[in-house]
Amino acid sequence: MPATNVATATVPAASDRIAASGVSRRSFVGLAGAAAAAGLLARLGISPLDATFAGAAESGGTFTYAIAGDPGSNVNPVTTNDRYGLMTLKLLFNQLFTYRADGITWYLADGYDESDDHKEFTFHLHEGVTWSDGEPFTADDVVFTYQTIQSIPTADAYSSLNYGDDGKVEVEAVDDLTVKFTFPFVNAAALEKLQGPDGVWIFPRHVYEGVTDFENNDVNARPVGTGPYTLADYQAGSYVQFAANKDYFKGAPQTDGIVFQIVTNENTGMQAIQTGQVDAWIGTAAQIQQMDIQGNGLTVTPYSENRVAYLTFNAQRVTDQRVRQALWYALDKKAIADAAALSDEYYELEYTFLPTTSEFYNPDAVQKYERDVQKATQLLADAGQTSPTFRVAYTGSDSLQTNALIVAQEQAAEAGITLELVGLESAALSQAQRDASSDYDITFGGYIMGIDPDSYADEFTSGSPSNYGHLDDPELDDLFTQGRQETDHDKRAEIYDKVQARIQDNAAFYPLYSNKRLLVTTARVSGIEDAKLIPIYTFEDYDKLRVQG
Amino acid sequence: MAKYIARRLLIAIPLLLLISIIVFLLMRAAPYDAIDAMTTPKMSEETIAAIKAQYGYDQPVWVQYFAWLGGLLQGNFGYSIVTKSSIAEQLAVRIPNTILLVLPSYLVAYVTAIVLGLVAGSHRGSRLDHVIDGIASVLIAVPSFWLAMLLIFVFGYLLRALPIVGMQTVGDGSFVDVLRHYILPFVTLTIAFLPDNLRYVRSSTITQITQDYVMVQEAFGAKRAEIMFRHVCRNVLGPVLTRLGMALPMLVTGAIITETIFSWPGVGPYFMTAIKGMDYPIVMAILILSSTLVIIGNLLADVLNALADPRIRQGGAR
Numbered sequence: 001m002p003a004t005n006v007a008t009a010t011v012p013a014a015s016d017r018i019a020a021s022g023v024s025r026r027s028f029v030g031l032a033g034a035a036a037a038a039g040l041l042a043r044l045g046i047s048p049l050d051a052t053f054a055g056a057a058e059s060g061g062t063f064t065y066a067i068a069g070d071p072g073s074n075v076n077p078v079t080t081n082d083r084y085g086l087m088t089l090k091l092l093f094n095q096l097f098t099y100r101a102d103g104i105t106w107y108l109a110d111g112y113d114e115s116d117d118h119k120e121f122t123f124h125l126h127e128g129v130t131w132s133d134g135e136p137f138t139a140d141d142v143v144f145t146y147q148t149i150q151s152i153p154t155a156d157a158y159s160s161l162n163y164g165d166d167g168k169v170e171v172e173a174v175d176d177l178t179v180k181f182t183f184p185f186v187n188a189a190a191l192e193k194l195q196g197p198d199g200v201w202i203f204p205r206h207v208y209e210g211v212t213d214f215e216n217n218d219v220n221a222r223p224v225g226t227g228p229y230t231l232a233d234y235q236a237g238s239y240v241q242f243a244a245n246k247d248y249f250k251g252a253p254q255t256d257g258i259v260f261q262i263v264t265n266e267n268t269g270m271q272a273i274q275t276g277q278v279d280a281w282i283g284t285a286a287q288i289q290q291m292d293i294q295g296n297g298l299t300v301t302p303y304s305e306n307r308v309a310y311l312t313f314n315a316q317r318v319t320d321q322r323v324r325q326a327l328w329y330a331l332d333k334k335a336i337a338d339a340a341a342l343s344d345e346y347y348e349l350e351y352t353f354l355p356t357t358s359e360f361y362n363p364d365a366v367q368k369y370e371r372d373v374q375k376a377t378q379l380l381a382d383a384g385q386t387s388p389t390f391r392v393a394y395t396g397s398d399s400l401q402t403n404a405l406i407v408a409q410e411q412a413a414e415a416g417i418t419l420e421l422v423g424l425e426s427a428a429l430s431q432a433q434r435d436a437s438s439d440y441d442i443t444f445g446g447y448i449m450g451i452d453p454d455s456y457a458d459e460f461t462s463g464s465p466s467n468y469g470h471l472d473d474p475e476l477d478d479l480f481t482q483g484r485q486e487t488d489h490d491k492r493a494e495i496y497d498k499v500q501a502r503i504q505d506n507a508a509f510y511p512l513y514s515n516k517r518l519l520v521t522t523a524r525v526s527g528i529e530d531a532k533l534i535p536i537y538t539f540e541d542y543d544k545l546r547v548q549g
Numbered sequence: 550m551a552k553y554i555a556r557r558l559l560i561a562i563p564l565l566l567l568i569s570i571i572v573f574l575l576m577r578a579a580p581y582d583a584i585d586a587m588t589t590p591k592m593s594e595e596t597i598a599a600i601k602a603q604y605g606y607d608q609p610v611w612v613q614y615f616a617w618l619g620g621l622l623q624g625n626f627g628y629s630i631v632t633k634s635s636i637a638e639q640l641a642v643r644i645p646n647t648i649l650l651v652l653p654s655y656l657v658a659y660v661t662a663i664v665l666g667l668v669a670g671s672h673r674g675s676r677l678d679h680v681i682d683g684i685a686s687v688l689i690a691v692p693s694f695w696l697a698m699l700l701i702f703v704f705g706y707l708l709r710a711l712p713i714v715g716m717q718t719v720g721d722g723s724f725v726d727v728l729r730h731y732i733l734p735f736v737t738l739t740i741a742f743l744p745d746n747l748r749y750v751r752s753s754t755i756t757q758i759t760q761d762y763v764m765v766q767e768a769f770g771a772k773r774a775e776i777m778f779r780h781v782c783r784n785v786l787g788p789v790l791t792r793l794g795m796a797l798p799m800l801v802t803g804a805i806i807t808e809t810i811f812s813w814p815g816v817g818p819y820f821m822t823a824i825k826g827m828d829y830p831i832v833m834a835i836l837i838l839s840s841t842l843v844i845i846g847n848l849l850a851d852v853l854n855a856l857a858d859p860r861i862r863q864g865g866a867r
Contacts (some may be wrong), residue, residue: 072632111555153599197591215633232860236642264818427586466590
């Protein structure tokens with residue numbers, strides 16, 4: 001019981017303070033009672049004022065990360081796509097590579113060759129990788145993984161590898177360490193498609209062969225992967241514990257273990273990080289303002305998930321482009337973002353559908369709709385709708401969205417526009433967004449998409465289920481198709497300039513900001529820069545995090 | 550008696566069916582479902598349709614209901630739509646955790662309530678009675694989540710005396726470690742359960758004490774303690790015993806908020822997450838379980854009452 005060592009010293013310290021402060025007799029009795037109780041607690045092994053806490057007192061470096069939900073026992077490399085499930089996969093499995101805004105990180109592959117017709121991609125696999133059960137990793141496993149995913153429509157990466165009537169990506173093993181992917185057509189976003197929307201996790205053929213139900217089977221409880229950690233223990237509703245894979249092909253992890261501690265209540269999470277019961281936690285700006293960051297030796301690291309928050313008209317309901325533009329002219333984006341994120345360190349303003357980190361992001365190509373109330377009222381007058389009312393659906397429990405909309409509501413009122421705010425459950429909102437005939441004129445959304453601008457095509461092309469603005473613009477559809485097929489970088493940039501401009505001109509979609517995620521860590525934690533902060537998973541390489549024992 | 554119990558249990562079956570139909574229909578009457586809750590903008594239409602089909606959402610509601618009922622009759626609670634985990638497996642872990650928390654705190658609250666209630670009721674109008682009744686009145690108005698946060702702030706944050714998250718430190722399953730995690734949720738729940746029972750015992754004690762038989766006993770020169778323990782207590786405890794039976798469903802759903810705040814790995818957080826995510830198989834399983842316990846609890850209450858009171862016992866046996 002290492003947590004007891006400070007206990008005996010604390011009780012006299014408490015009575016010292018009573019003597020010094022000269023409190024009245026009556027409250028002294030109360031405090032003496034508390035001190036006696038503290039003595040009792042100490043005998044139980046409970047130590048008041050004990051700074052080194054249970055989680056922290058563990059031997060030699062376990063990184064404990066508070067997560068807000070239970071990933072469940074059925075995390076699997078095929079259909080899992082929730083945040084905590086994906087974080088679990090990140091520790092246990094590897095992709096061939098990860099492709100992010102700042103480039104490629106190689107994992108099970110070391111590099112690739114592209115054919116002259118831009119359809120064939122030949123990957124060279126890393127040599128000497130073994131699965132956590134000791135079996136060697138080969139090209140066979142890669143082919144098996146991709147072909148399995150292609151055969152399961154509920155698989156997360158299914159649609160990235162199958163193109164319906166246009167064919168599908170063919171996968172073949174050239175030799176033990178070489179895999180060739182052949183696309184049915186030229187696809188400028190090919191690399192991104194090969195990693196799927198949330199990663200294609202290579203899983204072992206010898207374990208999964210014969211498994212038909214990937215969600216409910218015996219394999220998920222004892223996963224075999226190539227990742228930096230192995231699953232040590234899962235306690236439903238409590239935690240997921242991982243042990244370092246000392247034979248990890250990129251080198252043994254810096255920590256002995258990682259724990260995802262499930263903390264369901266956010267206020268409890270706030271206290272858990274301040275008392276050091278967890279080493280890392282994600283907070284909101286409002287929560288961080290309430291906390292004693294310095295006093296508790298905490299560090300706040302804001303990082304971008306490239307999550308673009310936006311308002312979008314349902315273009316099928318509000319059909320007059322001038323009316324839509326009028327609202328955007330009535331709004332002051334910066335004031336809205338300030339209200340939502342509380343500090344300008346915690347967000348970046350967005351002016352196009354692409355996040356600012358995209359290499360094709362070009363705010364100069366688009367109409368920015370800087371605030372101009374006169375212009376807004378003029379546009380409304382031209383359209384013959386001087387005081388329109390719009391119903392706005394948003395996630396009611398999201399304080400950022402609520403704060404943003406309250407400011408937007410005030411601003412819109414100055415131009416004679418009434419915004420009627422309707423807070424919904426997130427599932428209801430998601431349903432309202434997809435339904436073109438819903439009762440809402442505007443929905444508040446946010447997306448974390450891929451790196452290549454083509455991964456955003458589904459948000460805006462006609463007929464796509466995630467085209468929440470319900471745009472129906474054949475020319476825009478055509479531009480996206482051109483962008484997908486063009487492999488020359490400069491020509492692509494030109495095409496996507498046009499796409500960005502066209503979407504802003506259309507004025508259904510209004511990008512607001514990308515708010516940052518705020519990672520709070522205790523003084524024990526270091527190596528965050530090496531581990532690299534990335535969207536969804538928090539860290540690219542959990543194995544590079546260090547904690548003081 | 551056995552016949553009576555059997556009859557009551559038989560009546561419970563159509564009642565449970567009715568409850569399950571109502572809950573199922575209510576869940577499905579919502580304009581959105583679990584798949585909507587987990588759909589991301591990255592999913593293609595084909596994938597969404599395939600997931601909906603996998604969980605039977607493409608079938609008519611009554612087909613879905615009978616599929617669910619068929620599974621239940623085979624002892625299969627089904628799988629979570631969101632996390633895909635087996636519900637029976639999860640409940641097998643979580644229900645014992647909840648019982649571990651609820652049962653001792655309920656019993657402690659129950660016994661304390663009886664003692665304090667009898668004391669207060671028998672000294673009606675005294676200073677002691679005012680204090681006890683006053684405390685009960687204050688506590689009944691204290692929401693358990695607020696109390697939990699207060700305890701966390703004082704003992705977890707200010708004093709740093711007790712852990713506030715979960716049931717045990719990872720890798721340390723020792724008794725002392727669990728006990729340290731146990732204290733705060735236990736205290737919260739005990740305080741939450743206490744005032745209701747306390748006020749009940751107090752008011753029935755007062756009712757009994759003003760009865761004629763007490764006056765008669767006094768007239769015969771019986772001692773106060775004698776009257777309390779031999780007569781008043783008996784009459785007060787009958788209905789209080791009934792309350793014990795009715796508290797049975799608490800064993801599953803008695804600590805939803807407290808568990809969620811302390812991340813106690815019981816039924817509470819599981820149920821809350823399922824409701825938010827429209828994960829209907831989980832909601833159905835827990836509601837069926839707790840309504841079964843309500844029915845059994847009521848039966849138990851009647852049986853306990855009959856055992857405690859010979860007059861009812863004879864009536865029941867007929």
